[in-house]
Amino acid sequence: MVAELTRLWRRWAAHNRVRVTIIVGLVYVAFSRPHWSGLAAGAILIVAGQGVRFWGAGYLEKNVSMARGGPYRLVRHPLYVGSFLMGLGLAISVENAAWWTIGCLLLFVSFFLPAIHVEELRLQSIFGAEYQDLMVEVPALVPRLARPSSPPPKPLETPFSWARVVGNREVRSVVAMVTIVTLQAVKIVSA
Secondary structure, rough: HHHHHHHHHHHHOOOHHHHHHHHHHHHHHOOEEOOHHHHHHHHHHHHHHHHHHHHHHOOOOOOOOOOOOHHHHHOHHHHHHHHHHHHHHHHHHHHOHEEEHHHHHHHHHHHHHHHHHHHHHHHHHOOOOHHHHHHHHHHOOOOOOOOOOOOOOOOOOOOOOHHHHHHOEEEEEEEEHHHHHHHHHHHHHHH
């Protein structure tokens, strides 16, 4: 029973993570109280997170080939790492940053980790043993500090492509972040 509920939650969370994130973003804009120093510090994390997302999206050919270049040499899910950094940047840019940071962590654990689980099952079904080997070689979200004692043979890497960044719809995350930061700046100015 618990295993089935967990499976259903993971599928629902994976399918609805973007919708939930939009709702959380609207709540954030409506109820947070930004300040200039926080917004400046948060913008650094937002830009870093967006950079990680661009870097990853430029190597990603969804369901066609396994991404092995760029950030995919360090972590299996750089787009989620980038999203987390962006969320953390928003959280620290406001009063009560600790509470917003806890909310960011809860959102990530409740929706993004289940999505990662579902995505990894899908990738294993598409790429089989090749993806299972990758799961052993490359950590999911946090890069290893030390290199493995015997590095695996270097797989073929796809080159970075701005067309892939656009094709993977990274423009949407830029528009969302610019909109949110602009609304936050307007709130500060009009206060």
